[in-house]
Amino acid sequence: MKDIYKLIVIVIGIHCSVGKAVAQPISVQEVNLPKIGQAVEDLPIGTLLNGKQGKKLSSYKRDLIVLDFMTSTCTNCLASIPKLKKLQESYSGQLKIIPVAYESGQVMTEALKRSGNFDNLSLDFVVNDTVFSRLFPHRTVPHLVWLYKGKVAAVTYGEYLNQKVIEELLGNKTIDLPIKNDYLEFDYTIPLLPRYTDSTRSYSGIMGYLEDADTKFGVQVDSLDGTIRDYAVNVTALPFYFYCYGKIHKIPFMKPSRIKLIVGDKDRFIHNPEVELFEEDWKIKNSISYERTSRLTDKLASRMAAIIEDLDNWYNVRTSFVKQKIPVWIIKEGGAATEQPEQMRSFVSDFAFMADLNVDFPPIINEVDKDRKMYAGKWDSFESLNTLLKRSGLQLIAEDRETTVFLMEERL
Structure with a gap:
């Protein structure tokens, strides 16, 4: 399940950008x-x-x-x-x-x-x-x-x-592996499907993995034609769902414990190293490319809802965000602080946000004042995190609590 982190963190990403201009050529052509x-x-x-x-x-x-x-x-x-x-x-x-x-x-x-x-x-x-x-x-x-x-x-x-x-x-003395190419040339502005001239209707289509293209979500507006094109290229299912739902309403960080898949073949949605050793190979096999052209007057939420419906039909599932009881860790006020005030320089809200990004632990919920500060140090378990929090007069509570999860159910 740990590999799912790489799939769903679209903004943070698993690969780091190289921030050196001098070592990189000016353009793709060069x-x-x-x-x-x-x-x-x-x-x-x-x-x-x-x-x-x-x-x-x-x-x-x-x-x-x-x-x-x-x-x-x-x-x-x-x-x-x-x-x-x-x-x-x-x-x-x-x-x-x-x-x-x-x-x-x-x-x-x-x-x-x-x-x-x-x-x-x-x-x-x-x-x-x-x-x-x-x-x-x-x-x-x-x-x-x-x-x-x-x-x-x-x-x-x-x-x-x-x-x-x-x-x-x-x-x-030789090997055949997918080549990592950070300079792929692919024109994302060209529609994946034939263009219809009737701007009064919407149309959409799904296809497989496209070579020579990176993973990309995008929106293209044609004011002359009165249409708007939402597209996704070389994306796997879960990031695509979270992208769409996140445009409709706020969703939490989708760590594995917040994802409930009631389907026969989970390997279509989550990389399983025991089935497919390398995640990149798995992505090539399980990625899709999609586009939907809508009327320019269509609202964002309705466009995303239509895309979700297309995905549900494609994968033969029903998806939703629901409330379910799952194990969580909660940061609360505790006893007297033992740390000196000048050492408590980190906001608890910031610390809790970063701690919650760790996929090895349950969701971490902060229930103290947003301006509350603490001493931030290293931790690697419930016990060590609780010990760390106690230094700042805080405590960590483990309980089952109703919280937001993503539910995918296979249709019969």
């Missing part, structure tokens, strides 16, 4: 993306996190080198460091993993320390990079470039770096 099988120039890898100058790629004498581009703000990237170390140790002599960041050594050191992954790093970590980001342009991280015997073997998302893929590449 981007020179590497080709599979292309030889890579044997360059020095640049400055390392420890301040030393790195070697040339050839000096590592490894069949497989993986460049793992990351940034200080990509929490998934930083959290993957222990996995990178373990994989490199497991394939010592065959594999070299090189994290690459455009940011300074100081910035990356601070980020690694905050994530708890700085000590015993044992990876040649490139900082202040200007070379590899030009050779291998990208807009989001993690971004992995696989080099096998000096040639580009694959360009992938971070999830593909695992034992199965490594062994397949080392054993077969």
